[in-house]
Amino acid sequence: MRKEFLDLGRQPIANKFLKEDEYEGEFFYDLKVIFDEDTKLVSLKDFVKPELMFNEDYAYNTSMSYPMVKHFELTANMLKEEFNPKTVLEIGSNDGPFIKNFDTETSICVEPCENFAKKTTDMGYRSYISFWDTDVSHGIKEIHGEMDLVYAANCICHIQNLDECFAAVNNILSEDGVFVFEDPSLLRMLERGSYDQIYDEHAHIFSVTALNNILINNGLTIFRVDNLSVHGGSNRIYVARNRPVEFSVAENKQREYDFGINNFQTYEIFAERVRKSKKDLVELLTKLKGEGKRVVSIGATSKSTTVFNYCDIGESLIECITDTTPDKQGLLAPGSHIPVVDRESVNLNDYDYAFLGAWNFKDVIANKEREFVENGGKFITHVPEVMVFS
Ligand code: DWN
Numbered sequence: 001m002r003k004e005f006l007d008l009g010r011q012p013i014a015n016k017f018l019k020e021d022e023y024e025g026e027f028f029y030d031l032k033v034i035f036d037e038d039t040k041l042v043s044l045k046d047f048v049k050p051e052l053m054f055n056e057d058y059a060y061n062t063s064m065s066y067p068m069v070k071h072f073e074l075t076a077n078m079l080k081e082e083f084n085p086k087t088v089l090e091i092g093s094n095d096g097p098f099i100k101n102f103d104t105e106t107s108i109c110v111e112p113c114e115n116f117a118k119k120t121t122d123m124g125y126r127s128y129i130s131f132w133d134t135d136v137s138h139g140i141k142e143i144h145g146e147m148d149l150v151y152a153a154n155c156i157c158h159i160q161n162l163d164e165c166f167a168a169v170n171n172i173l174s175e176d177g178v179f180v181f182e183d184p185s186l187l188r189m190l191e192r193g194s195y196d197q198i199y200d201e202h203a204h205i206f207s208v209t210a211l212n213n214i215l216i217n218n219g220l221t222i223f224r225v226d227n228l229s230v231h232g233g234s235n236r237i238y239v240a241r242n243r244p245v246e247f248s249v250a251e252n253k254q255r256e257y258d259f260g261i262n263n264f265q266t267y268e269i270f271a272e273r274v275r276k277s278k279k280d281l282v283e284l285l286t287k288l289k290g291e292g293k294r295v296v297s298i299g300a301t302s303k304s305t306t307v308f309n310y311c312d313i314g315e316s317l318i319e320c321i322t323d324t325t326p327d328k329q330g331l332l333a334p335g336s337h338i339p340v341v342d343r344e345s346v347n348l349n350d351y352d353y354a355f356l357g358a359w360n361f362k363d364v365i366a367n368k369e370r371e372f373v374e375n376g377g378k379f380i381t382h383v384p385e386v387m388v389f390s
Contacts, residue, residue, distance in 0.1 A: 004045055005267035006033040006195070006274060008310045010335075013052055014199040014302035015059045017331035017340060026335070027052060031306070033198055035267050041210040042186055042267070047160045048200040050112070050131055054158075058113040060302065062094040064325040067364055069097045071230055072153070075182075076101030083178050085149035089140065091132045091181075092155025096120040108144055110136060132159060137168035146174035154231065157183040160203045166218035169239075179220065179239040186210075187256050188233025190266065192384045194359075195274040195310075196303035197232065207261050208235060208252040215239060225252045232360040232383070278311045280386035285317040288353060295380070296351040297321040298365055299358025300328045300340045307357075307382065308336035315339070318355060322346050348372040353388070355380045 008031040018026065032045035062068050076098055079085070086106060090099045093109035095116050104124035110132055111117040117127040126144070130136045132155075150169050159165040169179050186207040189197045197205055204210075212222050224238035225248045235252070260266035288295060297304060300323040307313070314336050321333055322343040329342045348354065348369060356362055359381045366379065373379075378390045 001037045002034045002043075002045075003037065003264055004032055004034050005264065006198070006271045008032070008195070008198060008274075008306060011199065011306065011309045012335035013048070014201060014305040014334060015053065016057070016334050017059050017300070017328050018334065018337070019331060023332075023337065028335070029200065031198065031200070031310075033267075035264055036210075037264070039210050039213045040207060040262055041162075041204055041214065042207070043204045044198070044200070044202070047203055050158075050160070053201050054112040054131070056114040058115065059325065059327045060094070061116075061325050061327060062097050065361070067361065068230065072098040073101055075153075075236075079149060079151070079180060083149055085147075085177075087145065087147045087174070088149045088151065089147040089172065091150065091152040092158065093117075093120050093125075093127065096123055096125070098151060098153060099123075099125055108140060108147075110140070132168060133161075133164055134168045134171060137171045141172045146177065147172050148174050148177045150177065150179040152181040154183055154234075156181045157204050157206055158201050162204070162214050163218060166215055166220060170219050170241075173241070175241070177240065178243075180236060181239075182226075182228060182230075182234050182236040184231050185227070185233045185235045187259055187261060190259065190261065190270050192232065193270070193273050193277060194232050194303075194383045195270075195277065196301075196306040196382075199302050199306045201302060206235065206237075207256050208237070208249065209256050209261060211237060212249070212253065221245065222249050224248050227252070230360070277382050277386060281307070281380075281382050282311050282313070282317075284380065284386055284388070285313065289317055293352040294319060294350065295353045295355060296346065296348065297338070297355040297357045298343075298369075299323060299356065299361065300325070300333055301357045303359075304355075304357030305334045305336075308333065308338065313338075319351070320346065321357060322348075348377060349375045351377065353378050353380050359383045 010028045011031040034045045088107040093111045109120045109127040112131045117129040120127040184197045186205045220239045223243040224246045226236040228234040300321045320339045328340045373390045
């Protein structure tokens with residue numbers, strides 16, 4: 001049985017940055033979240049049509065977040081060393097920071113956003129412009145054969161029909177092949193109150209418990225889990241058909257159980273915390289405005305789309321958002337219509353406070369922006385609770 005526990009209001013497409021003349025007709029949907037008592041899966045109540053989110057205009061460029069490029073290089077090297085795959089398939093390859101560490105002759109990309117598929121094609125990889133499903137899996141297997149490593153980062157939680165997704169993986173995985181994927185962790189989200197992990201693209205927020213239940217039904221087993229710090233706390237899930245199951249799987253499931261992820265009440269408590277977070281953030285920003293303080297935001301993230309639209313924060317409370325991604329600069333943030341600007345075009349010292357839209361890069365940003373703090377600037381974050389720090 002699916003039970004709703006959170007309503008984050010009317011939300012736009014999280015990564016659809018707008019030109020001035022695109023206000024009119026901006027798409028909005030109701031962002032509500034449910035818990036499935038049977039599988040223990042947390043998902044959006046109503047999914048948004050994938051084509052509205054993932055298309056040739058998709059703005060999130062992984063390679064613009066430099067710490068992630070390093071993360072994928074390390075991940076690729078580790079997987080090569082341990083599993084020595086002869087063939088590799090990446091689902092949702094974005095602009096190629098993971099696949100670029102593998103041989104062009106034996107590695108395949110599947111990516112629905114044409115702008116990114118073009119990039120990996122230019123890098124020499126056979127790139128299929130498509131969503132991941134059983135038809136694509138059969139087609140690729142016919143041409144390229146089975147895959148020893150199927151990898152996906154921040155992509156499987158975007159796929160609405162998980163049974164179809166896992167059946168498609170099972171079809172193409174070689175006998176001893178491994179399927180490795182990483183996505184934000186439900187446990188970390190609940191622990192940190194980071195409700196902004198919830199937006200249109202994240203059809204599900206995964207626990208190891210729920211994934212285990214769904215994968216088993218599809219003939220696949222989780223044999224290892226790594227806890228990662230990226231994206232505010234993620235899990236890397238290792239899946240195969242017949243590998244010995246390692247202790248990390250039971251350990252993670254136990255931790256989730258102890259936190260109460262199997263109980264609906266846990267989600268009701270989380271929802272209460274989210275409502276308090278909204279109240280605290282709006283109160284703080286309104287107070288600062290009343291005192292004549294100027295506030296900027298750093299990182300035009302999908303996460304900040306959720307926060308700004310849920311909390312009804314616009315240009316009157318946050319003047320602009322800086323972001324390193326050229327494709328976002330000069331445009332307006334979805335729904336809130338706060339202008340997104342190049343970091344280099346802004347003197348941060350003109351502002352009193354900087355909200356961390358990319359709170360997951362808090363240390364990197366605080367380190368880069370030392371001068372801002374030395375000049376009296378302060379940061380605002382809402383994770384794990386609304387606070388000011390310097
Ligand atoms: O799953 C997803 C994750 C992986 O990435 C996607 N659905 C969409 C996206 O989510 P996000 O937008 O919340 O991701 P990030 O990685 O938190 O975005 C960081 C943003 O901040 C980027 O646009 C780059 C920017 N940035 C910046 O302006 N200054 C990043 C750093 C490190 C910086 O110093």
